[in-house]
Amino acid sequence: MDALNNFWSVYSNLVLTLGTNALLALSIWLTLSCGMLAMANAAFMGIGAYTSAILTMTYGVPFPVAIAAGMAAPALTAFVIGKPTLRLSGVYLAMATLAFGEVVRIVVLNAESLTGGALGLNGIPPITQWWHVALALVLVLLGLWRLRRSKVGRAFEAIKEDETAAGLMGIDVQAHKMLAFVLGGAIAGLAGVLNAHQTFFIGPNEFGFDRGVDILTMTVLGGINGLTGPVLGGVILTILPEALRAFGDFRLVVNGVILVLIVLFLPKGIWDPARFRQWFGRKGAAA
Amino acid sequence: MLEQQLVNALSLGCVYALFALGFTLIFGVLGVINLSHGAVFMVGAYAAVQAMARFDLPLWAGLLFAFVFCGLLGLLIDFLVLRPLRARNAPHLIPMIATIGVAIILNNGIQGIFGAENVRFPAGVVSGESLDLAGIHLTALELGIILLSFVLMGVLMVALKRTQLGRALRAIAESPKAAYLLGINVEGLFFLTSFAAAALGGLAGVLIGLYSNAVFPLMGQPMLHKGIAVIILGGMGDIRGAMLGGLFLGFAEVLSVAYIGSTMRDAVAFGLLFLVLLVRPKGLFGSMQERKV
Numbered sequence: 206m207d208a209l210n211n212f213w214s215v216y217s218n219l220v221l222t223l224g225t226n227a228l229l230a231l232s233i234w235l236t237l238s239c240g241m242l243a244m245a246n247a248a249f250m251g252i253g254a255y256t257s258a259i260l261t262m263t264y265g266v267p268f269p270v271a272i273a274a275g276m277a278a279p280a281l282t283a284f285v286i287g288k289p290t291l292r293l294s295g296v297y298l299a300m301a302t303l304a305f306g307e308v309v310r311i312v313v314l315n316a317e318s319l320t321g322g323a324l325g326l327n328g329i330p331p332i333t334q335w336w337h338v339a340l341a342l343v344l345v346l347l348g349l350w351r352l353r354r355s356k357v358g359r360a361f362e363a364i365k366e367d368e369t370a371a372g373l374m375g376i377d378v379q380a381h382k383m384l385a386f387v388l389g390g391a392i393a394g395l396a397g398v399l400n401a402h403q404t405f406f407i408g409p410n411e412f413g414f415d416r417g418v419d420i421l422t423m424t425v426l427g428g429i430n431g432l433t434g435p436v437l438g439g440v441i442l443t444i445l446p447e448a449l450r451a452f453g454d455f456r457l458v459v460n461g462v463i464l465v466l467i468v469l470f471l472p473k474g475i476w477d478p479a480r481f482r483q484w485f486g487r488k489g490a491a492a
Numbered sequence: 493m494l495e496q497q498l499v500n501a502l503s504l505g506c507v508y509a510l511f512a513l514g515f516t517l518i519f520g521v522l523g524v525i526n527l528s529h530g531a532v533f534m535v536g537a538y539a540a541v542q543a544m545a546r547f548d549l550p551l552w553a554g555l556l557f558a559f560v561f562c563g564l565l566g567l568l569i570d571f572l573v574l575r576p577l578r579a580r581n582a583p584h585l586i587p588m589i590a591t592i593g594v595a596i597i598l599n600n601g602i603q604g605i606f607g608a609e610n611v612r613f614p615a616g617v618v619s620g621e622s623l624d625l626a627g628i629h630l631t632a633l634e635l636g637i638i639l640l641s642f643v644l645m646g647v648l649m650v651a652l653k654r655t656q657l658g659r660a661l662r663a664i665a666e667s668p669k670a671a672y673l674l675g676i677n678v679e680g681l682f683f684l685t686s687f688a689a690a691a692l693g694g695l696a697g698v699l700i701g702l703y704s705n706a707v708f709p710l711m712g713q714p715m716l717h718k719g720i721a722v723i724i725l726g727g728m729g730d731i732r733g734a735m736l737g738g739l740f741l742g743f744a745e746v747l748s749v750a751y752i753g754s755t756m757r758d759a760v761a762f763g764l765l766f767l768v769l770l771v772r773p774k775g776l777f778g779s780m781q782e783r784k785v
Contacts, residue, residue: 242585289770296525300724301769304762307717311759414717418527418592425589454604461596465573468590472582 217335219447221403224338225396226443230423230435231345232392237429238353239385240365241291242299244417246393248306249279251412253394254401255313255320258329261402268332268402275398276391283390284383291382294368306417313409325408326401333403341399342436345392349432361385393420426467428474437476495628497750498743503634505742506641507703510696511715512722512734513645514689520665520729521685523584528569528591529693529719530712531598536562536694537701537711538602541611551617558694566690569594570683578682595712603709610708618702637699644692645735652731661685665729721765 213220229246236243257275260266266274290301313320320326352358360381363371372378401407419442427438445463449456467475511533518526539561540554549557573590622631652658663671664678672678700715701707722741726733741761748760 293769293773297724297769297773300720301766304721304724304765304769307762308759308766311756311762315756315759415713421585422589422592425585455600457600458597458604461593461600464593464596465590468582468586468593469573469576472577472580472586 218403219443221333221335221338221399223440223443224335224342225400225403226420226423227342227436227439228345228392228396228399229420230427230439231349231432232389232396233420234424234429234432234435235349235389235392236385237424238358238365239361239382240368241382241385242295242421243290243302243386243389244299244421245283245286245302245306246389246420247412247414247417248302248309249283249390249393250397250400250416251309251313251407251409252279252282253397254407254412255326255397256394257398258326258401258407259319261330261332262326262328271402272395272398275401276394279390279394279397280387283387287383287386291379291386303414303417306412307414310409310413313412320409323409325406327406329401329405329407331403331405333399338399338403341395345395346432346436353432357381357384422464426464426474428476430474431476431478434474434476438474441475497746499628499630499634501743501746502739503637503703503742504746505739506638507696507700507738508718508722508741509645509735509738510637510641510699511693512719512726512738513641513648513731514692514696515719516723516726516729516731516734517648517685517689517692519723520731521661522574522587522682524574524587524591525720526591526689527588527716528594528598529689530716531595532562532565532569532690532712533693533697533700533715534707534709534712535565535598535602536697537707538606538611539694540698541613541701541707544617545614554617555695555698558698559691562694562697563687563691566686566688566693567683569690570686574686575679575682599709599712606709608709610706612705612707613702633699633702637703640695640699641735644695645731648731657681657684718761721761724765725768 229250232249233243233246253275256278257271260271260274261268286305290298290305293301314323316322353361360371360376363374363376364378364381368378397412423438423442424435425438426442427436428434445460446456449459452459471477471480473480511529515526515529518524518529536558540558543549543557544551544554569591573594574587577587577590618631618633618636622629623635624630650658652661660671660676661681663674663676664681668678697712701711718741722737723729723734724737725740726735726737741764744764745757745761749757752760
């Protein structure tokens, strides 16, 4: 029991970060599963984090209300910018959403009276418990799992495969894309709320370009063909830098090498059921 | 006063354009968003600083060294990372993720070797002379940057438009498979492009290191963000667009600092990008083929 307590006091932060990173990876997976490379998730996470932190710090609202607000605010933002943005496709959508993310970061940087500017917000009450994160992850996974098997999920898949054909089959492409984008924003916001109330401090640079790229990396590395991949990718990319502490100054170099090797040898992501079936010689089993 | 602002904007814009040239070249020919371009750019600056400080080389030799060194680095990246992915027909996001890994390796490798602190070029490598024309102040360095970037862009554009090599490259940009069937040495030209793009990136790194008098491991990251903005503004994969996009961003930033305030400088750049994409999804100067079924 003592060993467990020791472990928890050292690594609780890491374990909670695993959960929030898995949520972030799932949030971008949702838009990817609808064929959109939207990279505003870091910004949505930031909006959620700031909204909820300001609410709990300044107005002392209860945590559930802060969570709801931290999910609603990015979802609303996604809805507003989604209208014009989602007409874009491919890299152009990625760039527009990244640019939006930078705009958010800089607005946060300059709205000092509300957000503390470059100094960030300090002294956020650390009320996130481990079971909050676990519950959030389970609920999101459950929701996404149900979604995948619903009519909406199949419509996402159809749009991902071929937008024009999906439209011709009577699927409302724009509405489905919007739904994926807004839901993704809400999940990223949830991760932001949990993260902000765990780390005590948030600053504008945590939600910039690099975080956006990190989130995408987790998902693509894990594999985008199912729900397992993003979670696995989030977990691996969170643990890797910690596990490589022995390499000292060069640990991130090793981290980069591993990243490149994974991409080179497992281009479809780590979690690739088709490859597993190949390995174990069972062909034709349903995925 | 306005004239001076415009001259400053011109040199800043040329700096952005210089960076974006290599970036857009890779995208145009290889179809990869090369997120390691910022790291290669930083390596170029370090290569020049080291060469010039250790061997007492003049600036032109430092530039040449950075050019060749980064070119070879680009070749190495292509050979070890991008070529195997091409051979495996990897989905389109995968090469981009791989270049993120490369950027992590380079950024942290340099930081591990030379430390995180700012290193400087040896004093006196750039002539302190400046030109004063009708109240406009132009340093030798700014003049050099402007001239060099226009010359490089001119050379690239002529090479792409008028030479056999350029025609082959444009054929690959249209369709690598069709180019291959026409007897073009596609792999060879991919290598050449990787070399040229990285070499140009390295050159830009040296010039910008001199311009801002700051060389540090993460100097490439903000440049990378700007570079993305530039090639979107200019139209992806378009040499002339990269130049125009770079100048446009330079002018937008300098004028917004002059008339709105310095804190919103980056917001202006990216806000503009966001708006441009909404109004003209293919970029200000670009043309994009819509993919139809």
